[in-house]
Each structure stands twice: as C-alpha cells, then as structure tokens.
Amino acid sequence: MKSSHLKWLYRELPDLISRGILPEESASRLREHYGPVGDEDSRRRLALLIFGVFGAALIGTGILLLVAHNWDELSRPTRAAVAIGLLLFAQALTGWVVWRQPESIVLREAVSTFLFTAVGTCIALISQTYNIPGDLDRFLLVWMLLMLPVILLLRVRIPAAFYLGGITWWSFAAEDGWRPFFWLLVALLLPLLVKPSAGRTTRFLNGVLLWTAAPALALSGFAMIPVLETPWIVYLVTLLAALYAVGLQTLSGEAYRSPFVVVGLSGVALCSLFLTFEGLWQWQYREYNLESAAIALSVFGLALTVFALWTGYRMVRRGEWAPALVCVSPLVAGTAYLLVGTATGIVGALVFNIYFFALGLLMLIGGLREGALSSANVGLLMLTALFVARFFDVDVSLLVRGFAFIGIGLAFLFMNSRLLSRKKEA
Amino acid sequence: MEIKRWIPALFLAICVVQLAVPAKMIVDREITLSRGEVFRFKTAPVDPYDFFRGRYVRLQLEASSVSGTDTNRFEFRDRAYAIIEEGPDGFARFSSLELERPGQGAYLRVRVRYHDGSRIHLELPFDRYYMEESLAPEAERAYRQHSRRSAADAFIAVRVLDGRGVLEELYIGGKPVLEYLADESP
Numbered sequence: 001m002k003s004s005h006l007k008w009l010y011r012e013l014p015d016l017i018s019r020g021i022l023p024e025e026s027a028s029r030l031r032e033h034y035g036p037v038g039d040e041d042s043r044r045r046l047a048l049l050i051f052g053v054f055g056a057a058l059i060g061t062g063i064l065l066l067v068a069h070n071w072d073e074l075s076r077p078t079r080a081a082v083a084i085g086l087l088l089f090a091q092a093l094t095g096w097v098v099w100r101q102p103e104s105i106v107l108r109e110a111v112s113t114f115l116f117t118a119v120g121t122c123i124a125l126i127s128q129t130y131n132i133p134g135d136l137d138r139f140l141l142v143w144m145l146l147m148l149p150v151i152l153l154l155r156v157r158i159p160a161a162f163y164l165g166g167i168t169w170w171s172f173a174a175e176d177g178w179r180p181f182f183w184l185l186v187a188l189l190l191p192l193l194v195k196p197s198a199g200r201t202t203r204f205l206n207g208v209l210l211w212t213a214a215p216a217l218a219l220s221g222f223a224m225i226p227v228l229e230t231p232w233i234v235y236l237v238t239l240l241a242a243l244y245a246v247g248l249q250t251l252s253g254e255a256y257r258s259p260f261v262v263v264g265l266s267g268v269a270l271c272s273l274f275l276t277f278e279g280l281w282q283w284q285y286r287e288y289n290l291e292s293a294a295i296a297l298s299v300f301g302l303a304l305t306v307f308a309l310w311t312g313y314r315m316v317r318r319g320e321w322a323p324a325l326v327c328v329s330p331l332v333a334g335t336a337y338l339l340v341g342t343a344t345g346i347v348g349a350l351v352f353n354i355y356f357f358a359l360g361l362l363m364l365i366g367g368l369r370e371g372a373l374s375s376a377n378v379g380l381l382m383l384t385a386l387f388v389a390r391f392f393d394v395d396v397s398l399l400v401r402g403f404a405f406i407g408i409g410l411a412f413l414f415m416n417s418r419l420l421s422r423k424k425e426a
Numbered sequence: 427m428e429i430k431r432w433i434p435a436l437f438l439a440i441c442v443v444q445l446a447v448p449a450k451m452i453v454d455r456e457i458t459l460s461r462g463e464v465f466r467f468k469t470a471p472v473d474p475y476d477f478f479r480g481r482y483v484r485l486q487l488e489a490s491s492v493s494g495t496d497t498n499r500f501e502f503r504d505r506a507y508a509i510i511e512e513g514p515d516g517f518a519r520f521s522s523l524e525l526e527r528p529g530q531g532a533y534l535r536v537r538v539r540y541h542d543g544s545r546i547h548l549e550l551p552f553d554r555y556y557m558e559e560s561l562a563p564e565a566e567r568a569y570r571q572h573s574r575r576s577a578a579d580a581f582i583a584v585r586v587l588d589g590r591g592v593l594e595e596l597y598i599g600g601k602p603v604l605e606y607l608a609d610e611s612p
Contacts, residue, residue, distance in 0.1 A: 095438070122448050126451050131555055133550075149440045150437070154437075
C-alpha cells in the first residue's frame, strides 16, 4: 500500500475506534499487517541506494570510456596489468563489503554494480591490448557467467537486471543452436526471487529486477526467430501470453503495477495487431514448414501453453473475459498457423482480425461495466488501431473513412465523460 | 545461518575464477608472442568505400582463403586447422586445410566462413588492429593507400604457436604503423 494511503488509514483509526466502528483489536491487527509507514530512515536508504548504484555505474562506465581511448603510450604488459589491477580493485572493494558490511543493501548493490562493469572492462581491455577479434556472443556470455555467482551470493538485484540485459543481448548474438539456452541462463537467476521481499528498499530493487525481466523475456522471443523459422509466431504469442498469465497469477494490487501483466498484455495486443495484416500471413503461407512446427510445439512451448490456458480458465471462472481471451492467444495463433498451411495466407489474417476485435470489445465492455476508465480506453484504442490498420488495407472511400474516424473520436469523448461523471456521483 | 559464514570464502573462490579468465587470456598470448614463429601476412586490396569502423583498423588479408582442398568436407562455422607456408616473396599463405590438429609444422586454428567453387574462405583470429582514436583516421588512410593494388606494401606480423595466432604489429611502408605515422606527421 502507498505510504500516503497508509498514513491516511492510521490517521483515521483512532476516530473509528472511538466511535465504535472498529474494535481496538482489529485496529492493532491492521497496524501489524501493514507495518510502519515508510519512515525517514528507509527513504534515506532508498535515496542512498539509487545514488550509490548510479555513482558506481557511472564510475565503471567512465573507466570503460577511458579504456576505449586506447592507451598506446603504455606497453602491452602495462596495459594488461592495469586491466587486472582494475578488476582486483573492484573485487577488493566488494570483498570489504562482504567482510565488514554484509547487511548493508546499499553497499552490496553499489560495489557489485562496480564489479560488474570492472569484469567487462577487464576482458574488453585485454581484447584490445592483444587485438583479439570481437566475438560478441562469447564476450557477453563469459562476462555474464563470471558475474552470476556474485549476483546469487550477494543477492543483488541491480547487477541481476544488467545480467538479464546481457543474456538477452547474447541471445541475439549467439549462433542459432545456442539461443534456446537463454532460458537456462534465466533459470539460474530464480534462486534470487525465491525469498519474499521485505522492506521498502528490497521491494524497490525487486521492482527494478522484475521490470527488467519482463521486457527481456518478451524480447527473447524475437531472438528465437532463426531457430524456429515460420512457427516463431506461435512461439512468440505463447511466450507473451505466458508472461501475462504469470502476472495474473502473482498479482497483488493493481494490474498496471505488474510488469508481467503490462508487458504480456501489450505484447499480445501488438503482436495480434501485426498479425491482422494479410502480407505477413502470405509470407507464412509461402514459407510454411510443419516440421519446425514440431520444434515450436516442444515441451517448453507446450508447458507455456498449458500454463496460459489454465490461467485463462481461472479468469473465466471469475468472469474476467478479456484476460481469459489474452490467455488463450496461443490457441488462436496455433490454429491460425495450421489453417494457413492447409488453406491460404489470408485465413491467418482473418482469424487474428476477429480475435483482435473481440479482445478490444471485451476490454471496452469490461471497462464500462466496472467503471474502469483505463480498461475502457485501452479497449477503444485497440478497436481504433484495428480500424486504422484496415484503413491501409481495405479500399473504402475517403468520405466513409472520415465519418468513421469522427464517429470513433466522438465515442471516445462520450465514453470518457460518462465514466468520469459516474465516478463523481460515486 | 550456516551459509552466511561461508560467504566470504565463497566470494574469494569466485574472485579467483574471475581473475583466472583474463589471466589465461594474457598468459596464452604472451607465451605465443614470446615463443611463437613469426609470419608476415600481406593485406588485401581495399575497397575505397570501406569505412573505418570504430577505433580499430579493419584488416583484410590476401591469404584469408585456401584452395586445393576438398570443399565438401567443410561446413559453415566448422573449426579447422590451416597449414601455413611461406611463399617465395617471404609472405605467408595457407597451403591446405585439415579437420584434425596436425602433429607438426606451423598451423593456425580457424573457422570456415564459406566456400565458392574450389576456394574455402576462412575466419582468422586476427582481423583488426586497435588504435588510439585520434590516430585511427590517419592510420586508416595510410593503410588504405598502402593496400591498393598499385602500392601494396602493408602487412601484419603474426606470432603463431600451437595453432594460436597473435597479431604482433601492423606495418605500413615497411615500418610499424605508429612509427610510420610519427614520421609522416608534419
């Protein structure tokens, strides 16, 4: 709960108790449950953390830039010694924190971030000194794997976020056959998320990590394109739906606060919009390959699909139709893909046009019913996007298109004003 | 609680591993530079529209391919061993390509890029020469000038030992590149 809301609640409690609305015992239990309002110390710690990590990252980056200047004046052994010396210094600094201040989250995060940049800088400088060819994938993999034990040992989130960024980059640079190992590299981070968060600083750090993880995992879907060939569409939609399902299953609070819900939903919506275009499906039809479809429907893809569908079933039982429809998108993508193989490219586009329209409509209706302005607007935005997309495809007169746009614009205004006035009455 | 007592020792072990990786990179190359055999590879004619990428000079070598080998034995990204021989002009070239490590003679560990007809094009472990950024444009100009067909006297010196090749120096006009630039500057 936001600290401002908590402050309000704690302010109200004495009055509620005195008027007999709330028993004393319930008030104590409420205070126990929510804990103290973010006090000055924890806010200061958070500020220290942010500045500390920024400072460490800036220092590390600055050193990297100095390195990039190529110190031709120094001899080769000297440059090698400087590279090793930098790494030793970063390790000594981190070691001092591990030995003397292991409980300080701020120091652990700051020094481990510095160590992260020092490891990469050291390897890069040695590569420069000995004119070693740039194998980007190998460099990234070695760098990330050398930092992973530190991340797990010190339980630091900022370097973990950098690690996720690094392995995502690696998944695009690696040879095709190695790319699926991205998931193993992600799984190695799981021990970090097992312990539930406690305290404002750790919650903030977990937030940073999760907001990095969600886009990284979504992007990795694109890295698998050369591995999967044409069925990558099915894989990507399945991955995004599974991310959304993870967000729904772990949701505590409002949906927009969950990175997996936001990224998953945006990803499914954007992918679905792209899949409403016939051109993409005609390409699928020409390059259709059922053999690699078997790879796409491998155990991993199947597990993601089952998880997403199970979550969708739970949403149906709760009467949440729009989230349920997002969760069944793997089935829609799989069906469209199979139909394209048997019929023609346009079938895939047709399936997704119907799906996207249904999704937008459900979000709009759901938002109107619950008085949720954001959901209703997202639904209407989706319908508008579909309409605009078809604007470029379908041959309709400018007059009709003009009226249609005006109609949608008026619908936006009308809907928002009704919802706002309904909120005011409440 | 038990694990917490071990954290400093575990961190120390991690530091050793982190140091071992760059240390091995340095040691391997220093050994090659001190004990390896020197070979000179001529640079290939340069497309005048190639642009300088970043702060290193991109090298193109004449001897970056090998002929007279059965191309069907090799696929894209295969690791192979290129046998080095010195030509009558004193410059090195590759006489053949093997899948197994040779027992003797000078050879280089390479990767197969592609083959066209009877020639197999190789990915060599030296394709760039790092330069200080203010000198790089001048070096690039000099390199291009001395790699043209009419004045091809740029080459690199490489130390080779047990299949590993380490670039020792880039020569332009017969001089190390830094010395050449120093002599040419006004």
